[in-house]
Amino acid sequence: MEESPNLDIPNFTLNKEIGRGGMARVFLGEQQQPKREVAIKIVSPEGNDKKILNDLKKEGDTVAQFSHPNIVTVYACGVIDSNYFLAMEILSGGDLKSKIQSGINDKEAFSIMLDVSKALEHAHKRGVLHRDIKPENILFHEDGKAVLVDFGIAKAQNSVSEFTKVGAVVGTPHYMSPERIMGKVTDERSDIYALGVVFYEMLIGKKVYAGEDTYAIGYAHVHEPVPDLPEEKSHYQALLNKLLAKSQDDRFQNATQLISQLKRYMKRFDRDETTQSMSPLIVKQKTPKLMIGLTAAFAIIAAITVTLWLMNQNPSIEVNTQALTPDQLVELSNKLGAANSFFSMGNTNQAEELYLSILTDFDCTNEEARGRLKLLNPQAHQQVIDSCD
Known part of the structure; x- marks a missing residue:
């Protein structure tokens, strides 16, 4: 890299060049008051075009007024000897x-x-x-x-x-x-x-x-x-x-x-990521394919009926549905009903997976799913509680 240009910027000193592109070069520098290291960008328009320099100054002043963690912090800018300069924070994490x-x-x-x-x-x-x-x-x-x-x-x-x-x-x-x-x-x-x-x-x-x-x-x-x-x-x-x-x-x-x-x-x-971290806690059991098909069919048929019955029997059960689409609401209802059916039939493995899906994919505050998962797998239940917003 080249040495710093012969440019005297009040309150700043320029050190080594660290990058360049087009009309611009960037240098490491130091601000005197307050004392801090900065990056200083120098733009030298072709022909020292004064209109371009003035526009850069206006736009630099605008950005200097920004205060946002995802926008570079600008400390000063100006035009000196037909060069535009902009002093900003040093970002050391690469591009x-x-x-x-x-x-x-x-x-x-x-x-x-x-x-x-x-x-x-x-x-x-x-x-x-x-x-x-x-x-x-x-x-x-x-x-x-x-x-x-x-x-x-x-x-x-x-x-x-x-x-x-x-x-x-x-x-x-x-x-x-x-x-x-x-x-x-x-x-x-x-x-x-x-x-x-x-x-x-x-x-x-x-x-x-x-x-x-x-x-x-x-x-x-x-x-x-x-x-x-x-x-x-x-x-x-x-x-x-x-x-x-x-x-x-x-x-x-x-x-x-x-x-x-x-x-x-x-x-x-x-x-x-939460589901993947929970996967070792879920103990899967092998079930004959025919039995799975019959059980699943029964669960789907019973899903909506069981869900409505549970909500009528226990009005305290609430579902945080504000962020869900109508299709997701239907899917949640079906899964909850199916999970309760599996639970009632003693198919705890299928029930556990469905309760976990409800809590991780739809609504981590669903009290019915939380209560049943706590009985089936206390560790997975606690992880849901810990990760719930």
């Missing part, structure tokens, strides 16, 4: 590009998506678009928390400047939305599209569209269908399709909607 190359699992990908979506929600609610979402602009704290950086071509919504006109063709084509490629008006849904491209890259390890040049990549974003995920990840296809919809109206309309969906996936990951 997403490196993590993708090393390989990340699905839960990590969803956790990163959730962190970045929260950052976008914060920025969008304050009228600021990022416009350059890509793995290199997602860094990490040592604890693994994802942080969105480099709002260098950010744009205030409903505003147009000389730099943002240039910014319409600045950025990485692999992550540009169809409307941006076509020069149409962009909004927060364009950032969400770019995040969808990053999501695909985290899941698959390669970019969603490849091409020999910028034109080919842009054409693919506008015209090519969303790629199919491999079978083992096909349950994420609907989410990917919504993120990468060609029409803005078919995507998540804001980051808040996306966050809500991602939280559902994260809860599923947590439930699956």
Whole structure:
């Protein structure tokens, strides 16, 4: 790396260069008052364009007002000797590009998506678009928390400047939305599209569209269908399709909607992990196939009748159904009735599995399932209690 440039920034000293790209270089530095280590980004526009420098300053001032754990903290910014500088916190956990190359699992990908979506929600609610979402602009704290950086071509919504006109063709084509490629008006849904491209890259390890040049990549974003995920990840296809919809109206309309969906996936990951941790506690017994079929048939027939009878006999039994869909409510009712039927017939193994499924997949507060599971497997019951929100 090169030595620091001959640039005198008040209250800051520049040390060694630690990265560069395009018009920008990043240096380790130190702020004098208050005393702390910082990363300092220096942008030197071609021709020392004053309009670009002024726009960068305005946009830097905007980001400096953000206070969010998933957005880089900016300490100062300004223009000195035809160079724009931005002093920010040091993020020592590396970037997403490196993590993708090393390989990340699905839960990590969803956790990163959730962190970045929260950052976008914060920025969008304050009228600021990022416009350059890509793995290199997602860094990490040592604890693994994802942080969105480099709002260098950010744009205030409903505003147009000389730099943002240039910014319409600045950025990485692999992550540009169809409307941006076509020069149409962009909004927060364009950032969400770019995040969808990053999501695909985290899941698959390669970019969603490849091409020999910028034109080919842009054409693919506008015209090519969303790629199919491999079978083992096909349950994420609907989410990917919504993120990468060609029409803005078919995507998540804001980051808040996306966050809500991602939280559902994260809860599923947590439930699956809980179920896996409980599996050694479940003692399975072998039953002849014919007997299983007859017993299951009887259980299904009796399911709804038993459930209604139990609820009439014991009004204190409550089900936390606020977050369940109508189909899930029916499935919960059927499983509870079947589990009670198995329990009454002495088929404790089948009953235990159904009670456990009810508590881990539908409603961890269901009193009837908790009470029966406690009788059948106290250890599994305690794990449900401990993991219940």
